Amino acid sequence: MEKREIKRYIFIAFLAVAVCVISQNFAVFVSFLSVVLGALKPLIMGLMIAYIFNIIMNFFEKHYFPKSSSKLVKKSRRPVCLAASFAITIAIIILIMYIVVPEIASAFGVLYDEIPPAFTKSKDFILGKLKEYPEIQEQISTVEFDWTNIAEKASKLLTSGVAGILSSAVGIIGGLTSAVTNLVLGLIFAVYLLLRKDKLIKDSGRLRTLWFSDDTNRKLGRVLNTANETFRSFFIGQFVEAIILGTLCFIGMKILKLPYAAMSGTLVGVTAFIPIVGAFLGAGISAFIILTESPMQALIFIIFLLILQQFEGNIIYPKVVGGTVGLPSIWTLAAVTVGGGLFGVFGMILGVPLAATLYKLAFFKLEEKESELGITPPDEEEKTPKPSKKSKKAAKASAKKK
Template sequence: MNKIKKYRFDIIKYLFIAGLIVLAIVNFDRLKNIFSYLLTISMPIILGFIIAYILNIPMVMLEKLYFPNSDSIVVKKTRRPVSILVSIIIITVVLIFILNLVIPQLISVFGRIIEIIPVLANGIQSWVIENEEIFPPLAEFVETFQIDWQNIVTNMISIVNRFTTNIIETTLSTVGSVFSIVVNLFLSLMISLYVLMSKETLGRQFRILSETYLPERGHKGLMYVLEVTDYSFRHFITGEVLEALILGSLVTVGMWIFQFPYASMIGALTGVTALIPVLGAYISGAIGFIMILVDSPIQALTFLVFIIVIQQLEGNLIYPRVVGGSIGLPGLWVLISITIGGGLLGIWGMLLAVPLVSTLFKLLKNDIEYRRNNRYQEQEYVDVVEEINESDELKVND
């Protein structure tokens, strides 16, 4: 009778779940709109927790350095506020330094590219005409082919201006206004400061809620998943930042040694784009190649060889040791996760995909090891029982 009741309960449960899935599929557009609305409302809270998580990494390090052996009450009370303040100052100064270094140079180079395109095109056209015996049909075509470069440059500037205007308008329409951006950022910063100042209390309250409303197995499972997720994201962030510093320094020093132009700017850009796993170095290399090409095509080709060597060094030595080893994710899965994450969510997808896949990979790996160990233990137990039974049978026969 109990088995029949359990069987009926299971059928009702699965039918209920199937019904919910069907309703979700039928009302997908409504659910999507509701989810987008809730996400927009809760964005300052989400952003606040993200800022708190990132600031927590340098904050913990600074707390260990802030008079670690002191028993003073003043030191204990000021340890966390001072560590938070210094963390914010360090990150802000680094961001301002990089933006001031990269953006003006990019604007300058873009202007030079627009100016030099007609010169390069006319030079190529003249060279083809002068060497018409090598490519007679091409020389004949180039000689009769005329381009209004002034009109093209004007159109390019117009396209860039429209593109920039569209980005600004889209951003403003998404968040409402500049005022709402400032308010949301301020709220996010306040939330992050509150979370950092009382993270132990919040953690304790969360554990109490989990222990109270979840069964023991569910509570332990949730804590385990959160610990693995925290480990993956924390080591990914620290590993990526360290790898970006190493790669940016290598590119900067190497460019100074080989006397390439824009050494500081391209080095800083390489460090920033290196935060995008694997693909970041290629992005900065392509931008650097175009920038140097404006000044000297020969140096641009030499830089291309230099950046390929650096990328091989980064991909085969630096990244696997600094980041790959810290998150425990094989290189193939890193590339797959970046590809899928980038396709779904763009750059944010590339940044989040690696630690998320690393978390799933670690959970799956640990679960497989746990199941295999249990299976081996069960098999060993069966073997021991069989040996005992065989020995008992031999004794009986004797």
Template sequence: MTNKKPWLYLAAIAALLLLLKYSDALLGGVRLLATLLTPLLLGCAVAYVLNIIVTRIESLPPLRDPSSRLYRVRRPISIVGALVGITVIVALLVIIIIPQLADAFRVVLLGVPPAVNSFLNWLDTLDLSQPQLEEWLRALNVNWPDLFKRATSYLTSGVGNVFNSAVSLLGALGGTVMQSFIALIFALYLLAGKDRLNRQFHALADTYLPERFTRRLWYLLATAHDTFTRFFVGQFTEAIIIGVLCTLGMALFRLPYATMIGTLVGATALLPVVGAYLGAGIGAFMILTVNPLQALGFLIFIAVLQQLEGNLIYPRVVGTSIGLPGIWVLAAVTVGGGIGGIAGMLLAVPVTATFYRLLRTDVQRRQAPPAGPQD
């Protein structure tokens, strides 16, 4: 029998050379395909988030009872209920939380100029030798008239391109709105026919894939779905709890900007590990512009609240659903934030938790002693 390995190696090398030669065309095709699939992928993500709410609405007694009149229309009722719930949450964000956050950042921005003026006044009290500074500036040998002319020309050309930039921005915004609309419609179709799609995917997998691979694939998807669902629900619940506790605690201790800072801490707490500290830092600066002693008291209060949240609230609300040690949560947030920003932070923790659960289960299975012979 002829040895086929040399021919396989030659075919692999030829394919690699073709990929290198036509890499630009292939990358262009991949970018075009990604652009075309973006609304559909976004629709899948929207459908997944909505499905968390749809599943919980369908589990209500009037909808899950087969003898109920609402059982046949449970899916449309659940989808409409999920959309209404999301709309109410967005409306609350727009009406309540976003103005509070805007006021918080306005307070921070108003507090920056006095801090800068205080720093400049402190510099004025120092004994700086102005002749030496002028001599140092002359030693730089900068052509100030030419530099001013170039800056003026750059600003003039920039003002001339404002209209083009506005047109491009409007075009991009219109494309984003259209993609979002297509994604929403696609998500609704997925939710309406999710049972049928589930049966079809199972039938395809059972027909064309090995049984062992199919069994592992369903286990992987079930573990990932359970981890993602519990993480996002728990993280949202934990953010609400920490925001309410921060607001009530600040009101109890008569600290300024209680509602604004509590809202800010709750909103930033959606980011694992680093979110609450970010909100606490901004809140401390806001209080510092009013009373430095109260800012110190706020930091002590936040430290106690963080200990309460980390040892009592988070383990019960989120920690038990993830089962991921704190060091890996911090590592996942750091790497995910560096790769994908805020979205990377949110996705990195459940992805890492999924792999951690799978790896832990596999290690326990391999280390388990073999079953002895039965008598």
């Protein structure tokens, strides 16, 4: 046998043994995998941050004295553009918090002022109705309470409640500390990747050339390029779409004279980053807050946003994102559902471009197989122009002459 076949059989045997070992010790494998992923979480977070910030940094680099040949400009281009991308992101986050937080605090202040009077009115209403039913009053008056037993149960509940609160507080503080630590380490790793990205890309290309054959490199390059184009176009399209949707929501609410226009437009725009369900999530929160002012205005807001969602889904989204993502609606819904079930909000956001990448690669493979077998794709058959009557007559005439 050739060396290639021997390597293939060894790999298949190793894979079969690995599958058997994992299936027999699945619980141990899952716990080991969770430990590994927990250790790699800062690096994974850093890769995600670096990829997103690279899109912003590339925009600044294209406009940072592009025609200058000065050494100072070339050396300062990467650090200055990286600092600008972080600065504009922090400014956007601060602006969102400045708009949203005071409005939400005001809405909860209204709730705090309205709930006690509503409770008092409900209580008076119930007591007033009970006067019409003396039997119920009599039953209530005959009810006796064992105050000693109630006090013992209350003390036990209070003790367990305090212990639960303390343990929950410790857990929350520990989780928050871990999240902040992972975020800081991820940011440091992302900054290093962005500053050294040209060298890292060059070194990875050299390693690919050394380890893999030309055919494998070609296939791997196509996978990476397809994934990069899909993810890049998805993030840019979602960002532009979120700005447009939030702006239209703000303008429409101002025209309809609805309260909390700035907060609602910002919430709808920010949550629009989550495909399909994001804008509805922002709409639900906004509608609840508007409900504190007026139920009728909340209903008007819901109707307005449903109309805006139809306009956005059928006109804005195809124009902004277009066919660059190229994923049908049913697969988009499936990607959001599966990604959200596995990894929460991040799974919803990343599930769509990942599914779109796999979808495109599958169709590339399908087109290659069809071209090898000489099969014409249905789309090309539809595009092929049918011969006219004149061309048919000319073909018959030429055939008769021959």
